Amino acid sequence: MSRVRIIPSRHIGVSASLLAVAIGAAALLQGHTPASMAEDGGPRLTVERTRTLELPGGRRLTVTAIIDPQLVDPEEAMDELAPGSLPISVGAGGASAAFTIFDVWAKPDIPVTMHYSPDNAPAPQGISYTTGLVEGAIAKWDAIGSGMRVVYGELTSPIASMCDNPDGAGDGINTIQWRSNLRNGVLGSTCTVTNGRLDAGLRVVEADIVFSTKFNWSFGEVTPLDAYDWRSTLLHELGHVIGLGHTTTADAVMLASLARGVQRRTPQDDDIQGVRSLYGPGPAPEAKPVPQIPAPPPGLTRRATLPVVGKGE
Ligand SMILES: [Zn+2]
16 A cells, blocks of 8 residues: 555556566575575475473473474484473464463563573674664564563573573573574574473463574575574564464464575464463553543534634735
């Protein structure tokens, strides 16, 4: 609609749309040329695996890792990331991210603060750039209107993460950090600690995310066909942090896999409904004050109460 509004001729507007479609089709075709297939050994798509591990003190760890299956066997990678853990599926095949086995945060622990350390971030535009991207992704989940609130917190230096030490005690600080020691083929992982009794409902007490510095990440507006979009991946992992599982709904942020060159940077209706089903629609919007219009005195029409402009000119 806005395109039609800013282009004076309706004809030009239509042509521009057709041109955009043609460019898009050309880009798609380009991504599937035999040359690029040969270079990579096939189209590249991430998979995710989720494992669970019982921790001392009745706590439980859930580890979800993003894996490039062309570079590493996913189950082998999971055995290394979380030794002794058992596989679980995260809403696999569900039609909505609301169908989740992830656990939710207790009300007193909301808003959830996610602390980010840009140390080691492979950002070509400087580490402050990724800080802005993290703030932006958090704000997108926070802004959808639900009982879940997520806010940004800073980390001045790297600290321990549950993803570094899956059977560790945890520190209750939710972090997003970069790691250079993740196995080849593992793009990153989200590690969630829950507490409580299974029959009484587990509650999340800590959630940490790590990303691998070894990957060809893209951070910019345009995502090249040979790179994974970090903003989309971050938004997806934050979805797990707040309790969402996977969905099969097209274009949703919580789709289980992401192809190189593809962006999914905004929560879609399915994602939004998922969060609202977990936490409710959120506080009712504050009532806006309604301007008071005094009733006209008897015998006068409302028009007579309006100021008269330009009288006597
Ligand atoms: Zn996922």
